[in-house]
Amino acid sequence: MIEVKNLTYTYMKKTPFEKVALKDISLDIRDGEFLAIAGHTGSGKSTLIQIVAGLIDVEKDIVTVDGESVKNKSARRKIGIVFQYPEHQLFEETVEKDIAFGPRNFGLSEDEVAARVDEAMKLTELDLNLKTASPFELSGGQRRRVAIAGILALKPKYLILDEPTAGLDPKTRKNLLDEIKKLHKSGVTIILVSHYMEDIARLAERVVVLTSGEIVFDGTPRKLFSQNEILETAGLELPAATRIMQKISRAGFNVNTEILTIDEAEKEILTTI
Ligand SMILES: Nc1ncnc2c1ncn2[C@@H]1O[C@H](COP(=O)(O)OP(=O)(O)O)[C@@H](O)[C@H]1O
Ligand SMILES: [Mg+2]
Known part of the structure; x- marks a missing residue:
């Protein structure tokens, strides 16, 4: 705690x-x-x-x-912390070296460092072939994954992410959120x-x-x-799904307004209307 x-x-x-x-x-x-x-x-x-x-x-x-x-x-x-726009902090000449930087600083053996790099790349769904690439050849979304992989390679018990999806396109953003969800399922706070x-x-x-x-x-x-x-x-703004359900309720329909996602809203609308 x-x-x-x-x-x-x-x-x-x-x-x-x-x-x-x-x-x-x-x-x-x-x-x-x-x-x-x-x-x-x-x-x-x-x-x-x-x-x-x-x-x-x-x-x-x-x-x-x-x-x-x-x-x-x-x-x-x-504690691992991923700053806003973490990709701005990549500085090594290859992806592998960048992800390995933290674990190496922890004084781990080279075998352990290599294992952690592979594991972190898999967790962030980075192709292992990218190890020898320069971070600067990658797309914005990939660069952000590399930066996050560098933190995951430290195996933090607590992971803090500061606006991790800022500036990403909707698809990359969704993938990243799914990965964060997976990490949580695996036991990371x-x-x-x-x-x-x-x-x-x-x-x-x-x-x-x-x-x-x-x-x-x-x-x-x-x-x-x-x-x-x-x-x-x-x-702060309500999520779109919640906002719509509140509007429908105010218009006089008896619907549950405690709705978080579009999927939940769809179900609620289809079962009550
Ligand atoms: N290094 C700093 N020096 C002086 N004021 C700062 C510094 N960093 C943040 N602040 C001020 O502290 C307040 C909180 O900032 P911050 O923690 O960055 O908020 P948030 O992350 O919610 O945008 C703001 O008023 C900000 O201007
Ligand atoms: Mg901030």
Whole structure:
């Protein structure tokens, strides 16, 4: 479990540019869950996950991983983080070297490194023939997979992804989300940062909503989508399927509005109308 206790974080403290990014955040992330963190741009999502991953320094007991401070290397190593546009951080001359970089830094044997590269490429559905390719010869979607494979090769217990589908075309985006779902099924705890309610509706078991650095909601996506007021203050949109069902209901039809996906909406419409 990852525990965050009473976290307040201010950028450029004691300067005229001081900015409170997070206010008294307390959050438990349980093993095996699929947690989404949603919120408008500037609400504090990226700051929060960087603190959770130990990349921004805070006091010792604020973030613990399985009971140990995230300031300890052994705790930090349990967490993998995929930044927004991770492909911008590829720098090695081949795909293989890029994915191997992290595991090599962990001091693993070359055999173990090679095995992890293969496994991570399979998980992200990258053709093993691409190992010798330069990351710069690949498509945008493939480059992003390489970057994610580099994190998976570290075998994190907790995987944080910051807007992983930003800028991808719909098909690549769907494939990537399916892969994240598979990883979750295999036992990895997922923390997905996103402002796409469609993605959250399809995947997350629990969603935490941030507004101006504060948690304004913590519960299931279904519950969130029935609370239009919270969505409005948070500057978030309902998934299209939920929105349509609410409209149909307001028009006087007796339909269930707790609908998350197009498939669910279709079923509900066909059985009630
Ligand atoms: N390095 C930084 N220096 C100063 N202010 C920052 C920095 N990074 C983020 N902020 C500010 O902190 C707030 C939260 O930002 P961020 O965590 O990036 O939000 P989000 O990821 O939800 O868009 C914003 O007001 C942002 O302008
Ligand atoms: Mg961000």
